[in-house]
Amino acid sequence: MVRVENLSVSYGSKQVLDHLSFEVKPGEVHGIVGENGAGKTTLFESLVGFKKGYSGSVDYVPDVQQSIGFLPANPPMITKITGSEYLKLVLLARGIDRDDFDESNIFDLPLNSYADTYSTGMQKKLALLGVILQGNAFYVLDEPFNGLDYQSCLMVIDILAELRTAGKAVIVSSHIFSTLSDSCDYIHFLKRGAFQHSVGKEKFSEIEAVIKRELIRDSVKGLGIR
Template identity: 30%
Template sequence: MTEPVIQTSDLTKRYGATVALDGVSLHLERGEILGFVGPNGAGKSTFMKLLLGVARPSAGAARVLGLDMIRDSEAIRRRVGYLPGDLGMYRNLRASAFLDFCLSFYRDAPRGRGLELARLFELPLEPKIKSYSTGMRQKLGLVQALAVGAELLILDEPTKGLDPTSQALFAELLAEEQARGRSVLLSSHVLEEVERMCHRIEFLDRGCIIPPEVVAAVRADFRRVLSVTFCAGREPDLAAIPGVRDVRRERDRFLLRIDGEIGPALAALARLDVDSLEFNRPDLQEIYHAVYLSRRRP
């Protein structure tokens, strides 16, 4: 069995009295794309910085690409492409010089790959960075991270400020990287994108990973919502259906939240003039809101 690309155990980071990361344990397998979601200040960027040695952990340990996060930090960085969330740039440099500077630290980074990526993103490299728009700077950040040809990509909000075409291109490139057996850890606030691109999603809140069983419970709860439409003119007494806890109407459909066994409710509905019936399939957006709402309720 191969060792995970990232394996952390009880990773903790404190800034004085503030706990930015509180005992985070997770793993990323080879060829996997792991999405990191959570509200601002949840600890996503801190986690990524710890893996790269930009910040030092207060407690816990991590192995990245089979190497110790602290002892082998430089060797790890040689094999990782990184896009920081708060990406600053040398504004007086030409984009080509900036790209050369970023890649010059890697022995095997092919400059041609950088130029190819810039061409794909339709990013002119001749202008000075100060003349770039926010989106262009983000593209340049992505180009330098992807051009390294690293085994692991750590991308903090990679599509921030990108136009839809570039977002789609990025998704394609990520799929290519994954097909080459590379692993990706990415964070984003664009939940639809995370859901589409990632194999697995971890929810982070106030420095802690939300236990999978909490997320599973939320998902299960959503699965207990039935979306029903009835034949025209019929509006039965839905509250009388066994197990119905809550009924909500959205235009011509009814959302029924069921408690307990779902069978009696389905049997009761079968006796009515049902036009269509489906189990609710929540998207990540709905799950996200439900998860964080449940944690903030007193």
Template identity: 45%
Template sequence: MIQIKNLTKKYGQKTVLNSINIKFEKGKVYGIVGENGAGKTTLFRCIAGLEKYTGEILSDFEILKNRLGLLLTDPFFFSKITGREYIQLLANARQIQLNDIESKNLFNLPLDQYASTYSTGMKKKLALTAILLQENQVFVLDEPFNGVDIQSNLVITELIKKLKATEKTVLISSHIFSTLAETCDEIFLIKNGEILRKVNQKDFSDLEAEMKEFSIGDRINKLELK
């Protein structure tokens, strides 16, 4: 279980997150949706221990970040590290003994090639593979489907379902609503750094319609396309 109490994050005078209160339970998948700049990535970085904030983040773990796998939108790789070395590095950080990495190469990546030369989608798949092999209990996935081919998106969707079945806690942000609807138990709508509402699975279609109306409105009609 992870409980966030009155979490506030500011950059100078700008408030990015304003008194966030959420609870995440084991064995459930949660979606975080909102426009660009709404605060999704900052919230994830706070949970992962990468940002200072006011408020509290409580969990069942002594040190949450040591049991958490974070997939960033744009993963960083050192210029002279191969895919294989990257996976081994992250495993070493958790004192995990890996045998036969090749058999765990879920996305058939060129593991002996420098990771910095990978495409955007390949980098994301490498980073995801590495955190999966760390045996984490919590997974925070920031836009895991962006920049990834259709086949791999199907694999990632099934991976999320498997993580849920093995009692992991999974947090996802995505602009692809259909993937959230297929995997999430609850979705939180965030706007201007505040949680506007929580939606259960049975009401996902209503939320999607509401978001379309809010995002699109009559903007397209104003173009007067011919």
């Protein structure tokens, strides 16, 4: 459904993504984990067409390109519109005219309040709700767990499972490995713009140990805590 081949992105002389190749099929959830600055957001923006000027290719099954649900790491909010109005607006972008969100308001958001007065976590949940209700075919979710309380994180894990069952293709990033191991079919460890490891479910625990070793080593010992 979505095939990425040799995707490379540079900012000036700095190469940020280095020949990434992978494929996301319907009913698959792919997780991306990597340290700050590894290139996750750059990858996601390239996938959804926000970032041009990359080399390599991003190919979709034709009807999928019009049906991408992108949750940015920091979803932009429009001022002076309520949560309900926000949802109505993003659904209208997919030609869906809908006013009643009571049953879909699974995060108990104050939908009659202005969305720009929501907390960071509430805005993230509203934006996530919007892309899910749009009924897209391909979901690109940049840190959907970030800023969410524990209960909402569990709900997002459930949402990812539902998307898989519904045959959607999903790519999701997180800094918390366990959120990905609970929800993904494949995990890709992105390091300095390249996939250092790409593994399926059966190797998640093995790879978690490897990633921990590669990322932190004994650096905390340098604090000399006694």
